[in-house]
Amino acid sequence: MPTYIRPAVFALATALALTGCGAEVSGPADAKNTARRADSHYPVTVENCGEKKTYDKAPQRVVTNDVGITEIMFALGLEDHMAGYVMPDDKGDLSAVPWKDAYQKTEWLSKDRINKELVLDAGADLVFAGWNYGFSEGEGFTPAELSRVGVDSYLLSESCRNGQGKARGVMSPLDALYTDLANLGKVFDVEDRAEALTESFRKQIAEAQAKAPKGKDRPRVFLYDDGKDKPLTSGAYAGPHDIITKAGGDHIMKDLEDSWTTVGWETVVDRDPEVIVINNYGDTTADQKRKFLMSYKPLANVSAIRNNRIVVLDYVDLVESPRNPAAVSSLAGELRNLGS
Incomplete structure (x- = not known):
């Protein structure tokens, strides 16, 4: 689950x-x-x-x-x-x-x-x-x-x-x-x-960073918003980038100089995320998004799918909002637990 x-x-x-x-x-x-x-x-x-x-x-x-x-x-x-x-x-x-x-x-x-x-x-x-x-x-x-x-x-x-x-x-x-x-x-x-x-x-973010994974323990993280033919994800300028990196993750799309944008699935496979964060909102539920990711054959050998390492954050946690710092704290805890 x-x-x-x-x-x-x-x-x-x-x-x-x-x-x-x-x-x-x-x-x-x-x-x-x-x-x-x-x-x-x-x-x-x-x-x-x-x-x-x-x-x-x-x-x-x-x-x-x-x-x-x-x-x-x-x-x-x-x-x-x-x-x-x-x-x-x-x-x-x-x-x-x-x-x-x-x-x-x-x-x-x-x-x-x-x-x-x-x-x-x-x-x-x-x-x-x-x-x-x-x-x-x-x-x-x-x-x-x-x-x-x-x-x-x-x-x-x-x-x-x-x-x-x-x-x-x-x-x-x-x-x-x-x-x-x-x-x-x-x-x-x-x-x-x-x-x-x-x-x-x-202060809240600094406290989360102090306990977050560091160095080689930082897991590779992919943000999945939605989309089947091409995934909508976060580049370096959308909220998930800082939330992921401050929480101790290595954001695999950090080289995209844009905010919310689409990429090809082949790029996701090549970068082999160890954790996938789902953006929870819209007509497609987080559970439906998860089921798609787990059943999508091109992703079968991606580390996050093989190890069932999928977490969910709400939309308002990920867009610019006063909930961002709390999202850093929560994701940092999740990444620590996944690594234990």
């Missing part, structure tokens, strides 16, 4: 407690001081996917697309600045996460694709999404199109295009997470929260 990994929500809750995500309650006597501080904070300028953007005030009606992006806002305690979120209902159990209250408080605008009409109907002043995380020329939904109707955009840093066609990735995946936390902390005037959250994440 496959090993199902569920990153510890208690570790996440601890990290959130360090941030003071529950904003301090200010009484009437503090109102003028708060307003004065806000006036002195703005305007602020941040760099997002190579573009400098200036904000004269904090956006008040943000629409987010997808679960990881939404939870970045929640982790920073910014649900009061949101008009709502868009995501399918295949992203796991949302009732057991540290942001349960934020999910209940914030409107789930659609379980379908995000689009301009939905954004306008929500009265959004900013859309937080990314290339292939909502934004797409093919769908006619782009930052440029939103700008034409007076709505600003912030791009998920994991999704930044690097100038090589539509390839994505300009920094390591965890650096992308830290960059977005820092930028949004500045944009929404919650820099202390962002810094505390990042510090707690770095």
